[in-house]
Amino acid sequence: MGKKPIVAGNWKMNKHPEEGSSFVDEMQDLLLDIKHVSVIFAPPFTGLFEMNVDPPFYVAAQNCHWENSGAFTGEISVSMIKDCGAKYVIIGHSERRHIFQESDDWINKKLRSVQSSGLSPIFCVGETIEQRESEQTDKVLRSQLEKGLSGINSIEDCVIAYEPVWAIGTGLTANNKQIELAHQTIRDILSSNYKDVEDIHILYGGSVNSSNAEDLIQVTGVDGFLIGGASLDLKSFSSIARTVEMVQEKKI
């Protein structure tokens, strides 16, 4: 049996705690019989504590600080996130990199901190349209992966998300060939430093919705999705999870 695919919803700065917790309750009711997919919800920090989930449903934070505590106004540490019952932390999302100027060095510190706490990072990488058009995609992915993972000995607990910046929230998805190649490139880069890279999940993110999910989940090397917009809507998010479940069931 292969890897169990992951369908993760990154809510970004959306949903108040009550909305989030009732959404999660309804999703779990709708997907009671789900067996072959893990579903992750990533609410804003304020919603983390309110999520009541049982496997195969999990909670992720969208960011963290690398220090455990101290004078860091506005920040949240991984141990605080862990206290809320989350299992994952999204690190290096393109909005953090581009809007909040997060550097590879910060991302590396955050990844280490998540790992040392026993949580699992969902580590995001991806190129801008300018980088793709100037054929820099492989170079950018290599640089983000190597700098982000610098000094990290094992990535067993890491989930990688390939999110081309130009496909995020634009309605444009990368085509199947672009996704397959990027996922292969990521796996090759990781394989030069780590073992058992075949077991690592590499998710695709960028305008995934209930209409394209069936096609995208069958692209070689895609082990699930990181979804923004379509994860805010109960019908579309549950339908994507169902689609992935159905495709996976056929494989087994």
Ligand code: 13P
């Ligand atoms: P969209 O699915 O809205 O394109 O967002 C993708 C994303 O950024 C998930 O982290």
